[in-house]
């Protein structure tokens with residue numbers, strides 16, 4: 001962890017010994033038990049190079065029964081573990097804080113079935129999101145989830161973080177799309193919540209416990225997810241806007257006039273776009289001179305109708321002077337180019353040197369105010385302070401860059417930003433989770449009673465606390 005991020009004290013867990021390695025090697029074979037520093041290096045650092053783990057052992061099971069045997073053994077031996085999917089998480093949840101054993105799901109990548117009538121896909125949790133989409137293309141279906149990390153993140157990681165991304169406005173969160181899951185609990189018990197029916201009101205909905213619990217309650221081994229039809233027509237508008245009030249007006253108009261075909265509504269400020277053009281030399285689709293931009297996507301079943309609807313919306317937004325300039329892309333290659341600008345924001349920001357990334361739910365009116373106030377508060381301690389996000393879901397990503405990690409910048413930014421959000425009754429983690437980085441700020445968004453019951457639940461399901469310790473809930 002960067003110098004001024006405090007590492008929680010190591011819990012009273014056993015340490016891995018050579019007998020443990022022999023046991024795992026007998027079970028999985030030597031090539032699925034990694035112990036060499038060079039082999040495990042990549043599992044010990046997050047994609048953003050913010051968190052440095054200290055694990056000395058990585059296990060790569062291929063199926064549920066192997067995960068179950070691993071956890072039964074670890075529970076018996078009191079060895080702590082950390083589940084890891086694609087390792088694209090932003091809160092440090094998938095990285096060992098001390099010497100936890102990394103259980104990587106990367107080899108659990110089998111697609112089991114697609115029901116072409118219901119659209120329900122059943123697969124192992126290590127399937128990469130984009131691979132699922134490629135497989136679903138033959139059924140004219142898509143995964144109801146799209147995010148910049150789609151080429152690396154895994155569906156089990158998505159479920160465990162309750163990942164949001166670009167299409168929540170259209171398809172809802174994973175709480176509504178995941179119809180079932182299979183999970184291995186801390187003691188190795190396989191918990192079958194693998195319902196494949198859309199509706200099921202037989203008792204408590206245990207699957208929801210695992211959606212967003214960041215691997216602290218169990219290791220997800222299988223997922224059943226409802227997949228919508230692939231839209232026949234997609235159109236994308238990229239617009240420039242003169243002031244923040246007009247961003248809000250444009251959003252309201254988009255909801256009203258585009259109605260059922262609205263499928264994404266993204267927001268970015270000038271500083272974010274400037275960073276992309278400076279650091280990645282990517283060209284803006286319209287003149288790069290506005291304080292704010294929006295990306296408004298429609299997905300429907302009739303190209304001509306949808307394009308007309310989006311053109312009429314844009315014309316109206318310009319006549320009302322909400323929007324100052326804009327372009328519409330209807331060709332798939334053009335649309336892909338514009339989305340690729342959006343997907344590269346994190347890359348561009350990281351190129352500044354070091355990045356602090358925040359993920360807040362806020363009342364929409366305070367989106368820009370938060371960016372400005374943070375910029376003023378940090379002054380020269382920040383190289384850049386920018387804002388972008390999923391406006392349609394009230395989710396702002398606030399970014400602070402610096403040439404290299406500076407503890408003084410971190411100390412000035414936190415808890416300032418968390419207090420700011422709490423005062424407005426927002427959420428300090430809209431979609432990235434708490435992991436190890438934000439764990440101690442949970443009280444900024446949750447009451448002490450809520451945290452108490454979370455801790456009790458954790459104790460019930462993982463009495464020894466071996467599953468992803470030091471994450472999500474303080475003092476577990």
Ligand code: FAD
Nearest residue numbers: 085086087088089093094148154156157158164165215220
């Ligand atoms: P990991 O990073 O490996 O793990 C994340 C957490 O889930 C950890 O706590 C880990 O222990 C746990 N976990 C992983 N697999 C399992 C499992 N099988 N069982 C139990 N626990 C498990 N996130 C968004 O929500 N929206 C975005 O728009 C978005 N955009 C991104 C863009 C980029 C370029 C990048 C790099 C990341 C982005 N993210 C976004 C964050 C990240 O991609 C998501 O959090 C993703 O869901 C993590 O999946 P993963 O497989 O990489 O999980």
